[in-house]
Amino acid sequence: MASSRPLHVIVFPWLAFGHMIPFLELAKRLARRGHAVTFVSTPRNAARLGAVPPEPSVRLRVLTLNLPEVDGLPEGAESTADVPPEKVGLLKKAFDGLAAPFAELVAEACAAGDDNAAAAFSRKPDWIILDFAQHWIWPIAEEHEIACAVFLILPAALLAFIGTKHENEAHPRTTTEDYMVAPPWIPFSSTISYRRHEAEAVAAAFRPNDSGVSDMDRFWEMQQRPCCRLIVHRSCPEAEPRLFPLLTELFARPVIPAGLLLPDEAVADDDDGDAPGVDRSFSDAMHWLDEQPSRSVIYVALGSEAPVMAGHVRELALGLERSGAQFLWALRLPAGHSGSLLPDGFERRVAGRGVVWTGWVPQVRVLAHGAVGAFLTHCGWGSTVESLFRLGLPLVMLPFVADQGLIARAMAAHGVGVEVPRNDDDGSFRGDDVAATVRRVMAEEEGQELARNARELQKVVGDKVRQEQYVDELVECLHRSK
Template structure:
């Protein structure tokens, strides 16, 4: 079965590299790509160049004359955005005549080819200098497009140890790439990233998991929440405590909210808009937190100015704070990319207004490929409320559209390429900024296919129960942390599961008071069902995908 792209290495490498690339560049970049002279390197580098060009970026691919000819012609539709520039490889005694790649020389001569390759440093520096000179300075340089603008990025291979002074001279970031790992070489210091989720556990938990994975990559992460939520989320693992800190902001009191309410689980559904008013009251404290960090003066860890703010879709005020301090933002959407695409950017909604419930029961006109992106009536009625004014003073859709703020340079969504393969380019086109999947962010760290780290041994009975069931024989029942579920809903669902007589695992959170399951229900379904009252994210989800649960 396909593995989901949420392991630490893949997910964090994508976020580290792509967010760094988006941090200081406008949407359409000029990227210089320069591989080592081996076809095992040049071919994937050229494929990367073609994909960047298809995304609208101008790409200058560097090689030598003979290699340029052997790599073949650029597809006609890409000629306006992808060019190949040839540099003449200097002669080196001992190299075969006309040798321009590792395929042209015996193994014992590779060192001589590297010596010739190092001789390209001067012509490469001259090329970069010429491009930068022709681009000019001031507004003309900033507004230039295509090959006429200064390079925004240089993507190089492992062999060009001499490229850093060239990049530094022209103040251009360089990205070193190999086939196994990609790391940003222009930023030797780890980043300081501030992460601030909406106060719902369905948001805080994946945001915290993302924070842990970034911290494991060596970055300093400041996770922002409120005192009671910090306690309920649990302690930070000791090995991460030096790189991941949790900062509490005091939620202001709002008339009508229950005392001590600090998450959506603490308030009834009809009070959520009041809760958003309280959440908006955190803006001043958050601004003070961001402004209290030092400037980008060489400091490291939590003492340095944040390099990034990862925000949720509720904080429509984060952008102005980030703009004041010149900090880029990333919007992390905890729902799948299809939902982001369905809501769509503001300009598309203005061009194609949806004014009635039925408008949300069909695919939006900006989704041009075959898809079932539509809601059933009861779902459409709920979605329609996002576009209407509410008691918080800000419509939910206006909060969502904060991802279009200029300071928001990246969209991250909680999904994976296997589940939604076409969505990254669609979101990138719709919102004119990179969009990346973060993976599912719900597993404990998976070491390999059979060895799993389980932090709480109390979950083991549920895991053992799941392991005894055949593949594709168990129904997973979970309604999420945001669904307004009543006691009647729970009892009806329980009776339905009992009558269906199927294997199931039900992730259910008990209410703060009163009975929530029919008397005798668990004993009646003990042969087929498991009710996980707490910690189900760690026990059920651990096996659900891996065991093929329905």
């Protein structure tokens, strides 16, 4: 190791709970290893993430920056959970307004110099660990000569699909069909491709949004910056074989795993990121779950930010009803809807074998319950990590955006899940197809094989000792490369 001196690291995620929670998990792990970590967010998000656990708190501090107002952005909105999908570009515009206050924060942190004898928080930061979105951080880091690492909470497969700016210029993707096949810079057979309706959404990330900058240009800016020393993924080679060496070659810098960064079981459900004051009286649903036979219930949750529409809710309800399966559904109403979207009489007809819960759900505790035998999921990376890699549950997969389609293809290839058939052009699906897919996983012989495969994959990917070693190796890399 190049130095045993504790590091001072600034950790700064994008304003989405699917980003902030893994960034905070990484911050906690660095703090537990004796390093000083400054976690940066906005006031409301910091409050919703909860208090820093007492054990590492002497090494982990939270600093907040006030998000500037932007025309069209709802008052008080500080995360993607606070805005409909069409307003996320405005949230990025507000996020860009944090450049000046963040520069002041860094300048103040650097003012004490780099005295080895000083307490870690009193020293110049050794690293800034940032997200994909802060293209404005690079000149700040260069001015103060601070090394940077981009931490991506999404699977390595998505980075492989995106590729470098150079590769995209050499192999331009100009049609929807271009996004429906694996890119030419992946030299081996893979599942890295999108359905048509997914490809159209992915292509939009390559175009400027309401912030004036495309997501890809935000990310690609790091390729031009020598202060970007590392790209770090919330992933591991056991989950995504062959990709880390390829990405290291493509991006001409180390692309390394941080491991899956699973929260401790005791605190995992406190990190779901729901706003204070949400109804947490989940006891009735939990009592129902306690009364169900082992592995008889499918848990249904599509995350907090998937663009679920009223029609999706209706067809999913019809599918669950027609499947005959016992289910617990954590239903989040689509943005702009306050009334019930369920078919007339639905809850009466499924009474006794199905529970629909619209309040806060302790997802990790539900997934770990002995009555739960499968998970109907949007295939967000965080949910996949929690349910499959942590607990070995087979999946019924209903992906919507971003990396979710790639994850669904990969999990199908692993033999641990089945996708609900969808219309390739518009992404719609029918209740009958939901019902048939749920029965395949829950009630048919195929489901037993999926469950066996899921347990075997969990044994390999969910090795806690190896997962912590990835963090140790990351720390060694931070020492060598600062």
